[in-house]
Amino acid sequence: MKSKLNFTKASTILALVASLGSLYIVYYQTNLMGKQFELQRQQQYTSVFPYISLANTGNQKRYGYLISNTGIGPALIDEINIHYKDSVYKNHDLRAAFVNIITKEDSLFSSYKDIGHSTVRTGTLIPADKIIEAITFSSELDKIGVERRRALRGWFNRKLVIEVIYSSIYGEQWRVTSVSTAPEKIKSLTD
Incomplete structure (x- = not known):
């Protein structure tokens, strides 16, 4: 037992x-x-990392301002803000900046009421490898045309600061400006 x-x-x-x-x-x-x-x-x-960049383009007869997504995956635009002097124009696209700021501040453009553009606003989805010419300006090769192209480039390069806040499809968020060298992550998935 x-x-x-x-x-x-x-x-x-x-x-x-x-x-x-x-x-x-x-x-x-x-x-x-x-x-x-x-x-x-x-x-x-x-694998879904959008990378928005801002740049100028042009030749002797035209000027353009580009917003491009050179990353992997689409970028959803959350905000486009235009900084000028001490003011911030919230959710303005570049055409609105031209009409509301440049035509009022620069006598070279006082007779212009519109400019070639592609609308990029809150909610715009920019696919990967897509370049959007947000502003286009064509003019003659005469003296005034050259001055206007040069002035417009000066506005978008030195006088205005363009800020784009965008997200990936997973909700991560970045901020890029016309004076920054690369996008800055402002919201992770863990936030």
Whole structure:
């Protein structure tokens, strides 16, 4: 009877150890799966990294201001703000800046009421590898045309600061300005 009791105790202890071992293996596998899921999620976020840049373009007869997405994945425009002197024009596209600021401040453009443009506002989605010519200005090669192109370039390069706040499809958010060298992340997924 004593050996039967020891065998029962040994069987119980062995079953308990096996159960605890199985429980540990399930916990370990679950933990590994969680880490693998997190790595996959991070890979998805980095595979959708929009990169907005702002630049001038032009030749002897025309001037253009570009907003381009050279990153991976679409960029959703959250805000475009124009900074001029001590004022911030919230959610203005570049055409509105031309009409509301430049035509009023610069006598070269006082007779202009409009300019070639592509509307880029809050809610605009810029696909990857897309370049949008936000402002276009064509003129003759005469003296006044050259002055206007030069003046417009000066406005967009030195007098106005253009700020674009945009998001990835996962909600990460960046800010880029016409005076910055690269976008700055302002909101992560962990915020």
